[in-house]
Amino acid sequence: MRSKVTIQTLRDKMEKGQRITMITGYDYPMALLEERAGIDIILVGDSLGMTILGYDTTLPVTMDIMVEHAKAVRRGAPTAYVIGDMPYMSYQVSVEEAVRNAGRFMKEAGVDAVKLEGGRNVVDVIAALTKATIPVMGHLGLTPQSIAMLGGFKAQGRDIAAAEAIIEDAKAIEEAGAVSILLEAVPPEVAKVITERAKIPIISIGAGPYCHGQLLIVHDMLGFFDAFTPKFVKKYANLNKVILDALTQYKEDVENGVFPADEHCYKMQVEALTKFQAKYGK
Ligand code: KIV
Numbered sequence: 001m002r003s004k005v006t007i008q009t010l011r012d013k014m015e016k017g018q019r020i021t022m023i024t025g026y027d028y029p030m031a032l033l034e035e036r037a038g039i040d041i042i043l044v045g046d047s048l049g050m051t052i053l054g055y056d057t058t059l060p061v062t063m064d065i066m067v068e069h070a071k072a073v074r075r076g077a078p079t080a081y082v083i084g085d086m087p088y089m090s091y092q093v094s095v096e097e098a099v100r101n102a103g104r105f106m107k108e109a110g111v112d113a114v115k116l117e118g119g120r121n122v123v124d125v126i127a128a129l130t131k132a133t134i135p136v137m138g139h140l141g142l143t144p145q146s147i148a149m150l151g152g153f154k155a156q157g158r159d160i161a162a163a164e165a166i167i168e169d170a171k172a173i174e175e176a177g178a179v180s181i182l183l184e185a186v187p188p189e190v191a192k193v194i195t196e197r198a199k200i201p202i203i204s205i206g207a208g209p210y211c212h213g214q215l216l217i218v219h220d221m222l223g224f225f226d227a228f229t230p231k232f233v234k235k236y237a238n239l240n241k242v243i244l245d246a247l248t249q250y251k252e253d254v255e256n257g258v259f260p261a262d263e264h265c266y267k268m269q270v271e272a273l274t275k276f277q278a279k280y281g282k
Helices: 007-016 028-036 063-076 095-109 120-131 144-150 160-176 188-197 239-255 270-280
Strands: 020-024 041-044 081-085 113-117 136-141 180-184 202-205 213-216
Touching (some): 007 020, 028 041, 028 063, 041 063, 041 213, 063 095, 081 095, 095 113, 113 120, 113 144, 120 160, 136 160, 160 180, 160 188, 180 188, 188 202
Parallel strands (some): 020 041, 020 213, 041 081, 081 113, 113 136, 136 180
């Protein structure tokens, strides 16, 4: 087994110019595979509200739901750097509530860090969590919890003012203590400036190739969620087809009496079978 991935491992990779790998994970079986594949960081994202629970947005997801999924991921991936995503309204109401909720992730699920969305508007929260020894990954650009303010799942930072606002936000949250930053759906040029200026790992999800690492949503890259697919997703598999073919075949086999076959049945002990058949018939 590899040694535990820590924030120092991630900093070392960044300094050596080795790219950091990150993927979302929501449950035990997927975490087992992500761990086996040697992925550095697993994000227990509140995107599970959409990919797993079938909501249209991430807003309905609660702390209780997130903690339960984070616990399952931690069990499946003991050495990965696991990050718990702070759900909507778990850190916006007050700094005290933010610390209490982030503390639950650390204490109950054993995550390595938490992630929260926002820039200069959340520096007080990031500073308080850092003071409470809870490492924070910031999240800038397209921030799905602000969907009502952004007016949809759209790329961000495409004009000068918006690009400079994201650059300023990145500087502010790094200064507040963030240990890494996730940039979502921003042009590569903007991500490059942020990455070159930062002293902490910058991870891209749809922010181009210049960042220290890359993240994809596991259900998107496996072809296991097709409500919509963002432009930045590369599909590495078509799980929907694999699973649908298997389910269809199973249905046919049951209906046609092909399943279960002999090899799927338990055998009686030989003597018992003889007596049993003598009494009840073959
Ligand atoms: O919840 C999540 O998976 C995320 C990604 C969209 C970055 O925050």
